[in-house]
Amino acid sequence: MRTVFYLLIGVLFGIIMFKSEAASWFRIYEMFKFESFHMYGIIGSALILGILIVQLIKRFKIKSVYGERIVFTPKAPSFTRYMVGGIIFGLGWGLAGACPGPMFTLVGVGYVSILIVIAAAIFGTFLYGLLKDKLPH
Amino acid sequence: MNWIFEPWPWYISGPLIALIMLLLLLVGKNFGMSANLRTMCTLCGAGKTADFFKFDWKTQRWNLMVVIGAIIGGFIGSHFLSAETAVTINPNTVTDLQMLGFKSAGTAYLPTELFDITALSNFKSLALLVIGGILVGFGARYAGGCTSGHAISGLSDLQIPSLIAVIGFFIGGLLMIHLIFPLIF
Numbered sequence: 001m002r003t004v005f006y007l008l009i010g011v012l013f014g015i016i017m018f019k020s021e022a023a024s025w026f027r028i029y030e031m032f033k034f035e036s037f038h039m040y041g042i043i044g045s046a047l048i049l050g051i052l053i054v055q056l057i058k059r060f061k062i063k064s065v066y067g068e069r070i071v072f073t074p075k076a077p078s079f080t081r082y083m084v085g086g087i088i089f090g091l092g093w094g095l096a097g098a099c100p101g102p103m104f105t106l107v108g109v110g111y112v113s114i115l116i117v118i119a120a121a122i123f124g125t126f127l128y129g130l131l132k133d134k135l136p137h
Numbered sequence: 138m139n140w141i142f143e144p145w146p147w148y149i150s151g152p153l154i155a156l157i158m159l160l161l162l163l164v165g166k167n168f169g170m171s172a173n174l175r176t177m178c179t180l181c182g183a184g185k186t187a188d189f190f191k192f193d194w195k196t197q198r199w200n201l202m203v204v205i206g207a208i209i210g211g212f213i214g215s216h217f218l219s220a221e222t223a224v225t226i227n228p229n230t231v232t233d234l235q236m237l238g239f240k241s242a243g244t245a246y247l248p249t250e251l252f253d254i255t256a257l258s259n260f261k262s263l264a265l266l267v268i269g270g271i272l273v274g275f276g277a278r279y280a281g282g283c284t285s286g287h288a289i290s291g292l293s294d295l296q297i298p299s300l301i302a303v304i305g306f307f308i309g310g311l312l313m314i315h316l317i318f319p320l321i322f
Contacts (some may be wrong), residue, residue, distance in 0.1 A: 003165065006199045009215065010206015013157050018214030020150030024224045025247045029234065032307075032314040035227040041147025042154065043288055049155035050293030059161065064165040071166075075281060075298040082298045085280025086287075086305015091271025092147065093306060094313030095265060097247070099284040100152025100277060101170040104204050106247070108211025113252045113266060122181070125174040127271065128278040129189035135279065 006028040017105040025097025032094055092124075142220040158289055169286030171277035173197070196315060215246075222246045235291050237322040265321070280305060 017023045019040055031039035052094050056062065057070050064070055093099055098106060103121065106114040129136075143272060145153075158168040175190065176197040183190035225245050234242035241249040249256065256262040275318060277283040280302045288306070291299025 002164070002199070003202055005204035007206045009160055010159060010181045010208075010212040011201035011205075013203065013220065014207035014210015015208065015214040016145070016153045016157070016210075017152055018211050018220060019145040020147070020153075020179075021246075022146050022150065023211070023223050023246075024152075024284040025251070026224045026226045026230070026234075026245075028244060028310070029221060029314060030226045030230045033227075033230055033233070037154075041268055042151040042160070043146055043275060043284075045296050046154040046158075046289055047151075047292055049152050050158055050289055051295065052157050053162070053289065054293045054295075065163055066165060066213030070162055070166050072294045074294075075296055077298065079301060082280050082301035083305045085276050085278070086302040087276070087309040087312070089276025089280055090309020090311075091313045091317075092269045092274075092276055092309075093284075094310040096269025098156060098271055099170070099273065100174060101207060101283075103273075104170075104207040105211035107216040108208040108213075109246070110212075111252050112254050113257060113285030116257070116263065116272040117252045117273075120267045121277075122174050122177050124271035124272075124274025124276075125171075125189075125278050126162075126178045126183055126190075128183075128185060128275045129175070129178060129187040131144045132187070132189050133223050137223070 008130075013101065013106045014108060017102045018109060023098065023102035023105045023109075028093065029098040078137055081135075092121075141218055142241070154289060155293075156292065167286070168290045169200075169282055170204070170207075171274075171283035171286060173200050176201060176237060195270050236320060239322075276309070 009101060021027045021040065022042055027036075027039055030036045054072065058072070098114065098117060100121065103114055103118050107118070161168045176194050179192065179194045180191045224246055226243060228243075231243040239248045239250050249266060251262050256279060273283075280287065282299070282302065284306070287299040287302040
């Protein structure tokens with residue numbers, strides 16, 4: 001039952017990524033060119049509602065459907081890893097025009113080439129795992 | 138109901154993404170897609186090589202279901218919910234891209250110059266897809282999250298690390314498009 005629920009959330013997410021064109025390489029390029037409000041509108045409106053949702057959950061101590069407390073784990077404080085990692089991610093986002101969600105959506109659309117990007121992204125993650133202890137965090 | 142078959146505007150799409158985050162929170166999970174790339178490394182046996190991949194992948198099975206759903210969603214969205222899939226971007230952006238050699242700008246969902254199956258026989262296109270993918274995977278894990286984990290989940294919780302990461306995402310993207318693109322295209 002839970003499995004089906006996660007699958008359905010994924011289906012909805014995939015449809016949104018495709019229909020919003022957030023999975024389009026062109027939209028990402030246009031965003032970084034500041035030539036359209038579209039992507040900023042998507043991220044901005046998701047964020048404003050997101051902040052509201054998190055605040056309401058915290059304020060009213062809303063529990064999960066299983067009766068457990070909803071916990072927000074603060075990320076470890078640091079500057080280097082977030083900034084450097086963020087810049088590296090951004091370079092890839094601009095070049096491949098897809099982040100880790102839309103990548104999978106594009107497989108369903110039928111783009112065979114995106115499988116190369118996914119394989120490379122898995123390899124990039126593997127490289128990080130290998131180098132983790134040598135990198136400044 | 139015809140609007141369903143048109144591209145969805147930002148004010149529909151953005152709130153729906155927030156809804157995804159809410160649904161996951163309500164079942165006690167955190168929205169974050171790049172974590173799946175780590176799980177996939179573990180499934181490929183990377184735990185033998187690096188401790189970072191030694192974890193019980195079953196704790197992330199729910200997230201892999203979201204991935205499978207996202208693939209199905211892409212299929213449904215493109216095959217059953219779209220009349221036309223060409224992305225109408227700003228005409229200035231189209232002119233700009235055509236000057237860089239992207240003739241498909243304004244007429245396709247993804248640039249055929251990079252993503253068409255025939256482009257795979259072109260060494261440059263293939264290399265760019267590989268490099269782009271590696272940067273996304275490496276960067277997401279180094280930064281501890283991607284667009285969903287930091288820009289949506291983390292920023293919604295007003296976390297400073299996520300703000301730093303998202304600023305990084307934009308610095309990287311701007312460098313790529315404004316400084317590196319003119320050199321490689």
